[in-house]
Each structure stands twice: as structure tokens, then as C-alpha cells.
Amino acid sequence: MDKKYWVPALEKADGILRLVSEEPHKYRLIDMSNELSIHKSSMYSILQTMEALNWVEKNINDTYAIGSATGRWGNAYSQGQNLITSFHQEAIVTRDRLQETIQLAQLEGDEVLYLAKEEAPTIVRLASGPGTKFPAHVTALGKVLLSFLDDTELDSLYPTQELTSATEFSLKTKTDLVKQLRIILDEGIAFDEHEVIVGFCCVSAPILSQSGEAIAAVSCSMPQHIWEKKKELAEAEIRQLANRLSHFYGGSK
Template sequence: MEPKYRVPAIEKANLVLNLIAREPAQLRLIDITRSLEFSKSTVHSLLGTLEYLGWIVKDKGDTYSLGPSLGALSAAYFRQFNILQSFYLEAAKSVNRINENIQLGILDGGNVVYLAKEEGNSPVRLVTDPGMNFPAYAAAIGKIQLSQYNYPQLEKLYPERQLEGKTPYTVKDIDELWTQLESARRKGYICETQEGSLGFFCVAAPIYNRENRLIAGVSFTMLENSWNVKKDEACEEIINLAQRLSIQAGYINPLVSN
């Protein structure tokens, strides 16, 4: 829902912060100005204010990175959620069983934001790390959370209807995505094969809270050779992990309650 009152300066600062977060220690004032198509004076003022507040720091070469104040805010944000502590405890058990990488993420509009990961002994180097975001429609951990929406909500989330491809296998439009989400709702999990990154295969399941609200997702990520061997076991284990985390978040399955 669009806010009734908006502050353009804050929205511009948010765009600057997100740009720096994607490319830390890479962008100078002129690079940010060109990328966002703001005036040089506007970007200069925003950078000066953000640096004064400690939200960004200027590095050697006059490039910018996120600052300590944002780190403190992030830590305070994460402390609100016992789900993170539960994730690290429970995900370690699942990694021991499957020996592949597990991630925890939440939705932010049309993107999934990665909150945490537990790594196995797999040589896989994930393309996403905690704090990063990624198009939800191109990741199993995002799709499983999109499954909570009805079709009109999905249209509002992706009004252009066509979806930008991350690989040749990425879902093309919201009709195709809707079909995938209907299947995910029936099965309670979703698989994704090379839609987010070539060579990577994922399976994700949803986490619910005490209000029966979908609040996050967890996923296994692995290479094709492991996927061919571990797919069924990984699907079963990721569902089990999501259920354990849901219980710890206060969820009571109405199908098994008295």
C-alpha cells in the first residue's frame, strides 16, 4: 500500500544506501550521481549527511561503504527475532543430515532479503549472503513466500507482468509464476532449478508464526550432481526444518490440533 505522506529526501537517501550496499567501496560521488540520475549537489548533500550520521563511510579513493550506525541498527533489528537464534540451532542439525548450504530469508516487496545461512562442507559458493536481496520470483526461498498471495496481489507486486530473467530458466511472467505458486501451496514446498543462477538447484519451505502468518522461508542450495542424489531427502528435510522453526515461532498446525 502506498503511504499517504512521503518524504522524497528519505526515499532518495534509501536509494543511495541500497546502491552502496550492492557495491561497497566501489562507487564515488560521480558514479552514484550517474547511476541514480540525481543532481550532483543533491547527491553531495545526501552523502555528507549520511556520512555525518555514520550510515556510510568514505573509503580510500573517495568511494563509499555502509557505516557503523547501520550496523548497530541491523543488529538491533535482528535481536527482535528469536527466529535467527532458532535458525542457527535447527539449521545446523539439517546441515549435518544433508551436508548442503541452508539460507533463511524474508520478503521485502518483490524481493527476498537473506538474513542468515548455515554452510555444509559443499564447495558451493552462494551468490547471496546475509543482508543481500534478490528477486523473489527467481529464488525458491522467495517463491515459497510469494505463495501466500492471491493473483490480484501478485499483479500489484509485479504490475509489468513480465519478469526479468536472471538465467534462461527464470520464470517469464506472472501467469507462469502463479502456476508454480499454486503447486507450492499444495505441496508445502517448492523446487527451483537454475532460475536464479546457472548450476544451482534449490528447495524451500515456509515458516509460520503463532498467528498462522507466513513470516520467512528456508532453503537448501546445491549443485546438480548433489541435487540428483539428494533431492528427495533435501525436500523432506527442509520441510522438517521449516516445521521446527514454525513451532518455535508459536505456530500450531490447525490440521493436527485438537
């Protein structure tokens, strides 16, 4: 790896975490200083910061172990992996019922990040595969996730009235977006009709945690001529899929 932008302090913190995770409550500051060849003054500053951030914790004997923050990281990582695994297991059922492509995504700032996809056995292939990002306000997935944000969060993401457009059908102003988001939150479902690609429509529902937080969303997309026949069925199936996945995390809607 190119170390042009390497941050030595983070490398030292990584060494500390590795050391105290392998043998918790064994090492004091001086022990880690000797073990990792880090000067005592630097070690003191790093440990003070790590302790304040709950990366490590110190007991009454002045020895260290990993802190509560690392537990949250592990849970978040496991949850993300479990979500994708659960999605593939459950989305296959929905895909086969609808014979249309099903997708999973999360919100990243003002964009929606696609995490996984179950492709329908059709000649039409969606460009939005895992790792792809789109402006959240033009997608059903993004809008259903944005609907859970409060006004302060929305103002931070959209500081001006004007919104970028993907097609002529995309929402043009923040006022229109907020108005639509309130309806989406109340109904628990979002639609995109030609807002990303003219000729394609999409329906999306949120995956909820036990606390009611939208941790991700699922969607189904299809060409307009099929949408006219399957819209109601697609809405019902996507709601059911979102509910099944929500149950894994103690939530449902």
C-alpha cells in the same frame, strides 16, 4: 551522521518517546514542551499525530505514556532476533545431515532478503549471504513466500506480464508465476532448478506463525550433480526444519 536529510519532526518525536518511556504518566504537554524546548503549538501537533498512530497514549490526567504501537515494534524486533538465533540452532542439524548449505530469508516487496546462513563444509560457496537480495520470483525462497500473497498483493508487486529473468530457466510471465505459486501453496514446498544460477538447484519451505502467516522461509541449495542424488532427502529435511522453526511461533505445516 550527515544531517543533510535530517527530519526535525522525527527528532522531536524521538525525544518525546524517550521522555515518556523513562517516566510514564508524569509529563503533560506543557511539561514536555519545557523539558524538550519545543514550542507548545508544535508539541500539540506532534502529540496529536503520535496519539492517533498509537505511539503515545494520554490518560485522564492529560499525562502521557508510550502507546501500543511501540509494543508491536518491540515484539517485531525481538521476533526477528529470536528467529535468526533459532535458525542457527536448528539449521546446524539440517546442514550436518545434508552436508549442504542452509539459508534463511524473508520477503521484502518483490525481492527476497537473505537473513542468515549455515555454510556446508564444501569447496562450493554460495554468493547469497546475509543482506543479499534477489528477485523473489526466481528463487525457491521467494516463490514459497510469494505463494502466501493474494491476487491483489501479487498484482501490486507484478503489474505487468513480463518478468525479469536471471537465467533461461527463470519464469518469464506473471501468468506462469501465479500458476506455479498455487501449486507451491498447496504442496508447501518450492523448487528452483537453474532459475538463479545455471547448474544449481534449491528447495524451500515456509516458517509459519500461529495465524498461518509465512514470516520467513528456509532453503537448501546444491549443485545439479548432487541434487540428482539428494533432492528427496533435501525436501524432507527442509520441511522438517521449517516445521521445527514454525513451532517456535505456534505454527506448522
